[in-house]
Amino acid sequence: MKPDEHSQSLLTLSLLAILIGIMGGIASWGFRMLIGLIHNFLFLGEFSPYYDANVHTAASPWGVWIILAPMLGALVVAWLVKNFAPEAKGHGVPEVIYSIHYEGGKIRPVVAIVKSLASSISIGSGGSVGREGPIIQIGAAFASAVAQWVTLPVHQRVTLVAAGAAAGIAATFNAPLGGIVFAVELLLVSISATTLLPVALAVVVATHTGRFLLGMTPAFDIPALQMPTFEQVPFGELMIFIPFGLLMGVVSAFFVRGIYWAEDRFDSMPGNYYTRHVTGMFFVGVIFYLFQHFSGHYYVQGVGYATITDLLNGTLGNPWFLLLLFAAKMLATFLTLGSGASGGVFSPAFFLGGTLGAAIGQFAQMLFPELSIEPAAFALAGMVAMVGSATGAVITATVMTFEMTRDYNAILPIILSAVTAYAVRKRLSPESIYTLKLIRRGQPVPEGLQAAIDVARQVRDVMTPQFRVVSDGDTAQASPQIGLQFQGNRIQGVIPPQVTLPTDASPQPYVVVSPNEGLVEAMHRMNLAEVDYALVSDSAEPYSVESIIGILSADDIARASRKTADLLR
Known part of the structure; x- marks a missing residue:
């Protein structure tokens, strides 16, 4: 812990989490109002923040000139990102x-402001991105x-960052369980009472605040899906979701790789960020204008929730048109994110899977008329399979989709499709859409939870109990054993293995730990020093030779980590 950092009690951390939850709920509401304000102004010429993304936008009075809306948005987004916060891209x-x-959980405060503006402009002007990624980053930036401000140490700071992110996504989708599971699956580095309580408090408060400001209805309010009837899915129909999941895994891998392929293509184009982003958004504008002109709705612009609502209501019944929407949305998303927009991937993935x-x-349904196949069930399963496999957050996607639709009957097909798709994507593309971006920058991070065995270990479980003692001034011959140099019964330093004193090196410095101390805490103290x-001591006089019962070395820790690796393969 740095001198200016102060560890706080769990009560204080919980109070801060409640504050972050309030901020997350308000930020979610403000972000949606800002999207509505920009969208209504650019598409309809109206100055109003109220915008129901689940309802198709009326034809713009600008006609074909609506193509300029995403281009104008691109200019502003590029200016904001380039000049104030590159992290918002x-x-x-x-x-x-x-x-x-x-x-260590540090995010510049300006990121929250720039991300709010840039993402609301990208979405509101018609870009094919979602609002969940931005609100996660906005909530995390507020929490950071x-x-x-409170000068928390790293382990408490990253807990609050995870709490802020979870609060943002929970309030945005009215999905508190999904928010908690998202933090557990992707953000928290350990799961315990001291990490889960702040996250849960922030999520509950943010969801309550969001419901007060935005209403109680689920993200996709489809009454037919919320019928409190429970039906057994026929076994034959259930088995269809295995090959369906295999296909969704392949599509997910293509989606993950395709976004960064598009990003590379735009980066290699002549010009600068402004010209590349405007070019990409020009083609996005052309795509959604053509849909409006020939089919009556913009369909692929923005978050696409209106189209998803149509899918779940069963009002889009032509499979060939659905495939056209799928291909157009994939292309629009590649153009939007590849050229440099600011926005999330949850919503495009929901659209594609749906x-x-x-x-x-x-x-x-055409091939197997004898089975009671419901296309809406395949749409739901596809949404979860696409989001879960692309992001690596399979449980989050499953829980969140249930909260967003309140449809429990589709849970078995959803689980079967999602885990199958995830396994296939993992095989074809080992990195998720989140971790691949960091891998490409040389910043590897784990995907998903890992067994936190080091947290459960104590120093006595890893230390070396054998060591040799050498008096100060004596010659210490090279030995495979670690040695302690002492003078007058006081320890002067540690003699590494295979080192001859005084010819090879001087004694090494050390810290003193208790045998019952947690391994992670001991590692933390070694890192700070x-x-x-x-040196492991269970005595009130820890610096005497007689009190030392073992030595914990970096090599001991490395050996323990190698054994842990066998469990994590």
Whole structure:
């Protein structure tokens, strides 16, 4: 812990989490109002913040000139990102993960402001991105600012960052369980009472605040899906979701790789950020204008929730048109994010999985009329399979989709499709859409939870109990054993293995730890002191030779980690 950092009690951390939850709920409401304000002004010429994304936008009075809307948005987004916060570019979640693993949870406060503006403009002007990634980054940035203001140490700061991110996504989707599971699956580095309580408190308060400001209805309010009836899915129909999941895994891997392929293509184009982003958004504008002109709705612009609502209501029944929507949305998302927009990938992935799933459901209904196949069930399963496999957050996607639709009957097909798709994506593309961005920058992070065995270990479980003792002034011959140099019964330093004193080196510095101390805490103390050795003592006089019962070295820790690796393969 740095001198200016102060560890706080769990009660204080919980109170800060409540504050972050309030801020997350208000930020979610404000972000949606800002999106509505920009969208209504650019598409309809109206100055109003009220915008229901689940309802199709009316035809713009600008006609074909609506193509200029995403281009104008691109100019402003590029200016904001380039001049104030480069971290605001893209889908946001990788930057939060990076801050946790590489920056100790520190996020510049300006990121919250710039991300709010840039993402609301990208979405409101018609870009094919979602609002979940931005609100995650916005909530995390608010939480980081609070943690830095209170001067919390790293482990408490990253907990609050995860709490802020979870609060943002929970309030945005009215999905408190999904918010908690998202933090557990992707953000928290350990799961315990001291990490889970602040996250849960922030999520509950943010969801309550969001419901007060935005209402109680689920994200996709489809009454037919919320019928409190429970039906057994026929076994034959259930088995169809295995090959369906295999297909969704392949599509997910293509989606993950395709976004960064598009990003590379735009980066290699002549010109600068402004010209590349405007070019990409010009083609996005052309795509959604053509849909409006020939089919009556913009369909692929923005978050796409209106189209998803149509899928779940069963009002889009032509499988070939659904495949066209799928291909157009994929292209629009590649153009939007690849050229440099600011926005999330959850919503595009929901759209892609939903349209492809509904199309396959329609085809399956034609091929197997004897089965009671519901295309809406395939749409739901496709949404979860696409989001879960692309992001690596399978449980989050499953729980969140249930909270967003309140449809429990589709849970078995959803689980079967999602885990199958995830396994296939993992095989074809080992990195998720989040971790791949960091890998490309040379910043590897884990995907998913790992067994936290080191947290459960104590120093006595890893230390070396054998060591030799050498008096100060004596010659210590090279030996495979670690040695202690002492003078007058006081320890002067540690003699590394295979070192001859005084010819090879001088004794090494050390810290003193208790045998019952946690291994992680001991590692933390060694790291702060910048030493490779910790002397293990269970005595009130820890600096005497007689009190030392073992030595914990960096090599001991490395050996323990190698054994842990066998469990994590």
